[in-house]
Amino acid sequence: MGSMEEPQPHKLPVIDFANWREDSTPEQRYQVAKELADACHNVGFVYIINHGVTPDLLEEAFGWSKRLFDLETEKKMLAPHPNGPTVHRGYSWPGLEKVSQVISTDMELGEKLREVRDCKESYEIGSDENEEQPNVWLPDEVLPGFRKFMTNFYWECHKTSREILTAIGTGMQLQDPEFLLRFHAGHNNQLRLLHYPPIPAVELEEESSARMPAHSDWGSITMLFQDDCGGLEVENQHKAGEFIKALPIKNAIIMNIGDLLMRWSNDYLKSTLHRVTLPPASDRYTGTERMTRARYSIPYFISPDIDSVIECLKECASTTNPAKYGPVVQREYRLMRAKLQYPEKPAPSTPIAA
Numbered sequence: 001m002g003s004m005e006e007p008q009p010h011k012l013p014v015i016d017f018a019n020w021r022e023d024s025t026p027e028q029r030y031q032v033a034k035e036l037a038d039a040c041h042n043v044g045f046v047y048i049i050n051h052g053v054t055p056d057l058l059e060e061a062f063g064w065s066k067r068l069f070d071l072e073t074e075k076k077m078l079a080p081h082p083n084g085p086t087v088h089r090g091y092s093w094p095g096l097e098k099v100s101q102v103i104s105t106d107m108e109l110g111e112k113l114r115e116v117r118d119c120k121e122s123y124e125i126g127s128d129e130n131e132e133q134p135n136v137w138l139p140d141e142v143l144p145g146f147r148k149f150m151t152n153f154y155w156e157c158h159k160t161s162r163e164i165l166t167a168i169g170t171g172m173q174l175q176d177p178e179f180l181l182r183f184h185a186g187h188n189n190q191l192r193l194l195h196y197p198p199i200p201a202v203e204l205e206e207e208s209s210a211r212m213p214a215h216s217d218w219g220s221i222t223m224l225f226q227d228d229c230g231g232l233e234v235e236n237q238h239k240a241g242e243f244i245k246a247l248p249i250k251n252a253i254i255m256n257i258g259d260l261l262m263r264w265s266n267d268y269l270k271s272t273l274h275r276v277t278l279p280p281a282s283d284r285y286t287g288t289e290r291m292t293r294a295r296y297s298i299p300y301f302i303s304p305d306i307d308s309v310i311e312c313l314k315e316c317a318s319t320t321n322p323a324k325y326g327p328v329v330q331r332e333y334r335l336m337r338a339k340l341q342y343p344e345k346p347a348p349s350t351p352i353a354a
């Protein structure tokens with residue numbers, strides 16, 4: 001893959017939610033919903049425009065994210081990610097989290113995967129009512145207003161996610177189009193601020209470092225906001241190993257299906273591999289070392305409530321297409337998937353400086 005290639009036109013479906021409003025006609029709403037459900041079946045990744053999270057709110061969110069990551073490391077470490085994989089909250093310094101597609105409980109393998117460092121830092125936020133994963137907030141005086149803004153942003157994203165889940169249920173012609181809503185009160189979602197610092201392009205090309213290796217998400221759906229750096233790529237469902245660039249569209253949500261919703265739908269909805277690698281356009285590099293520009297993104301992961309039992313949707317199974325997976329409780333599934341992503345060992349006292 002040549003790093004200097006210029007971007008090609010958008011290849012992922014773009015779904016316009018302008019006709020998915022309360023005052024739209026049922027026909028208009030169904031058309032939007034059908035387009036969305038078909039795209040989730042065929043591709044698993046879509047852009048959504050006119051979605052209700054306003055451009056002003058997004059600009060503010062990216063502003064807060066930059067201010068957070070611009071803080072000195074010692075300040076960010078006032079809200080450290082807890083040791084171990086069970087609580088995914090607070091600040092993760094570069095190299096702590098290792099994203100991969102390996103699903104195993106072999107911790108030695110986890111350490112081996114960690115040899116290629118993921119060059120990113122992140123800050124994870126959940127609902128203040130989620131007792132299994134309590135938030136790890138910075139002291140308010142370190143970044144006054146951050147907690148208030150992010151809490152509001154979390155619940156604004158939740159509102160939009162409810163529309164998307166209803167549209168998917170409508171497009172799939174579920175008997176109860178709001179069925180999925182009943183499992184998504186919002187307290188098990190996760191807002192993630194991500195910063196990929198500048199890095200010499202050659203490190204990504206030679207794969208001695210990674211931004212984010214190929215993986216699928218674990219939950220129901222993910223809504224992703226990205227800045228204009230680029231680098232997100234999505235596997236072609238019809239050609240394994242071929243990745244399509246998900247070029248930035250200003251203020252659009254990139255929405256994808258996660259593994260649990262794929263399982264729920266008996267593989268009808270596709271959870272697609274994706275990764276973050278070299279920026280696609282040549283003006284995103286500077287100097288003789290071809291340093292890539294920094295990249296900021298904000299994924300919002302939507303998960304079923306903690307005690308939900310995820311069991312094949314009745315509309316998705318038949319005698320000729322029986323359920324492929326048994327029922328699973330969200331909590332157990334999450335703990336199984338989280339195990340490899342974070343080291344079990346205590347966190348180092350001094351993280352590598354960002």
Ligand SMILES: O=C(O)CCC(=O)C(=O)O
Pocket residue numbers: 192194212217224226232274275276297298299
């Ligand atoms: O940074 C991105 O654009 C992608 C992030 C992502 O895929 C994830 O956090 O699961």
Ligand SMILES: [Fe+2]
Pocket residue numbers: 215216217274
């Ligand atoms: Fe992801």
